[in-house]
Amino acid sequence: MKSSVNFDEYLIEKLKDKEFSKEFINASLESYLEDGNAEEFVKSLEFVIKANESISKFAREAGLNRGNLYGIFNNKKKPQFDTIMTILSRLGFKLKVA
Template sequence: MAKMIKSEVFDAANFLDNEEVIAEYLNIALESGDPNELLKALDTVARAKGMTKIAKETGLNRESLYKSLKEGKRPYFDTLQKIFSSLGIKFKVVPSVS
């Protein structure tokens, strides 16, 4: 009789447990140049921190937060700024190295 192998779906949210890891994860998404990658990464980080907590800290309701981070959406800059702030992350502009 064959043994059953149980596997779990990988979820990066399970590994985002400190600000340095979160910042690096978001930087990688930003460097991709794909806005959808950033939204997916923000969604993952928000799930890791707790959507309810992030919603409360940003002043957004959970439904609006989920919608803002949905692939294909174009959230307002102030919404992104609120989310980053609640995550303890700041935007930083640095010169591009050519």
């Protein structure tokens, strides 16, 4: 019997591709701008991070507090703009206004 892969695992595997990650983040940001649901945008950042490394390693290398990052990803804390910019920068992305 063939084992199945859950959607999160599938998505994380797809997000290892840099171009796919970029499009995923762009789509998540556009969705946020339309509906104001910041939690979905933040979740998309978490998925992209997990596709590349652990949250702990990412936080350490980005100079972010690991506990705060977990709090943001668990919807217990609201991210500051500079935190979002640090995350995007560390992932190799830039925020542009069109």
